[in-house]
Amino acid sequence: MYRLIYFPTPGRAEAIRIILDISELPWENITVDFSGYSELRESKKLPWGLLPVLETPLGSLSESSSILRYLGKMTDYYPSDAWSEAKVDECLDAISDMSNILVATFSINDLEEKIAARKVLSAPGGKLSNCYDLFCEKLQNSKTGWIAETEKPSIADIRLFSDCFGLVSGNYDGIDPSLIEGREILLEFHSKMCAIPGIYSRYKDMKDDEILWVYSPGAFTTNE
């Protein structure tokens, strides 16, 4: 039995939840609040003091990208040649850098100030908007349509799906789906990801979920 421990939000865990579903490994989704997290940290159960953590039969594994790579290798979602692996890793790091731009705003205590900072980041020319432009450019230029130009979808696509759409759910004050508007290639990517059976079944009934609606088939279009 595998156990994924994280907060209830998608955050850095949703891509892992997706690949666990796809893997068909037996797994349990353990969610904790901040006091549950503090307890785990105090009891030294977190390899690097942070979440997510995946408990496996071999021990606990931390760092979301490492967990994704591990599970990717156990499924068909991580390529087996060194170059393709490196390109998948490159995408994972770039997507993580995008998420860190948002994380940098978490420490702004004043809500109005936080919203204003995020609006600047997501307006055209802002750092988040620029990342979305880059993702679109990569998808557009990819011969296969997958972000790391792999033959099949990879953990990089799963991370892109999880992070790019997760950001605009409404969970983060000041950021909304306008980041997706007009970015047709991202919408096409959304449809392709939703066609993967494990993803489709995970989110097909989530249209009305306050946070997870962004992953549901047809979330941003009417023709899925």
Ligand SMILES: N[C@@H](CCC(=O)N[C@@H](CS)C(=O)NCC(=O)O)C(=O)O
């Ligand atoms: N590089 C790590 C970052 C993990 C991380 O920052 N986790 C946050 C939640 S998203 C956390 O555990 N925060 C608790 C804290 O900082 O007190 C990863 O990708 O897993």
